[in-house]
Amino acid sequence: MGNLGTLYLLPCPISDETTPWEVLPAANKAVMDRLDYFIVENTRSARRFLSKAGIARPIDTLEFRELNEHTAAGREVEELVAPLLAGRSAGVISEAGVPGVADPGALVVEACHRRGIRVVPLVGPSSIILALMASGLNGQSFAFNGYLPVKPPERAQAIRRLERRAHGEGQAQLFIEAPYRNAKLVEQLLQVLAPQTRLTVAVDITAPGATIRTLPVGEWRRVALPEMQKRPAIFIIG
């Protein structure tokens, strides 16, 4: 296996308001400097990240291939992995934060495990873990559920199911929403959840104006909500 490449999972910032080295260990740069092949969710934002990070090689000499919901078919993933089988290492970069969690990067990771290719994750900002750390909710047991259904009746059902699991199993329940729907989601959360249920609203994590707050739903109904319009947020029911 000595002649196989290594797949490095390269986190990038979550917020446009931070520079790479505010949220990434300097040691990541040594890895990034050595790579010339990148499997990315979006080429434009990956190039911008590597450029801001000040990596050693000129960006124009690097090879980028996209892996996202438009390209993620089985045959394409095989082609992405082929250079690793030939001994070339690759870096995976997602749109924001850590790759492989809630993005198609997981497909190339899976293909590497099937081939015995080594997979090395580097440290970086995960809005899921940062929100959980700062929530004060149960970090001994928690679940990330991605997006809830969009239609209000189905979404109300999903919210009630998560609340039952949070109370019944003591398992904190995390979920996200498209930023432009955050306000509608919070409105429904405050309608549907019981007053004593605790709700964390974490907005713009790692940005200078980040707000992370946990309150019982009954108190959330009485206070001003954080500004969430078009800002990335994570929600936790505990």
Add this chain to the structure above:
Amino acid sequence: MGNLGTLYLLPCPISDETTPWEVLPAANKAVMDRLDYFIVENTRSARRFLSKAGIARPIDTLEFRELNEHTAAGREVEELVAPLLAGRSAGVISEAGVPGVADPGALVVEACHRRGIRVVPLVGPSSIILALMASGLNGQSFAFNGYLPVKPPERAQAIRRLERRAHGEGQAQLFIEAPYRNAKLVEQLLQVLAPQTRLTVAVDITAPGATIRTLPVGEWRRVALPEMQKRPAIFIIG
């Protein structure tokens, strides 16, 4: 609220084989340099971490108070938060990795939210997220379950329950074990799980000798297992 302190959640390395600045953003140091009050899971390891990190203040001038399973009573948490109410900021440091997740740090975070004290999580290594990134399993939906029961019959039941949830809901199921019991746990996982169920074994994450591998259980039964004796590991059923 301008005269309240801020609670900073300060990650530290997971592995003794890495230095702090291999796995932490350099920007964390600026925060750590300003603090003189630390709420820690273990004073000895927190002092060692701050010393290795080369923070600006002499370690002997800092105040440390412990928050762990022995001290985590309600009244004690109130005492820990009192300095923050008086305008002094504090850093929370757990035994390893990010504080507030699977450790008693969550209690002081919760107390701060109740008082309107700002909570700021800093970036660092989370073995949960790093294992998930490198697993290739479903990062769109996953749950961390902490420790499974110790007794084999109850543990077999728990394993089957997690496998049902992994298959039925497509939710990857993470769990941990005390390092000296890793080998016994894996032995039982290979007995109890179905051959096609995927199992990730992630050992010594961030250390130079880290191994992270995902295989169907049927294949795990045929290959040599990674060396796990007394090494921290994370397991994922997908």
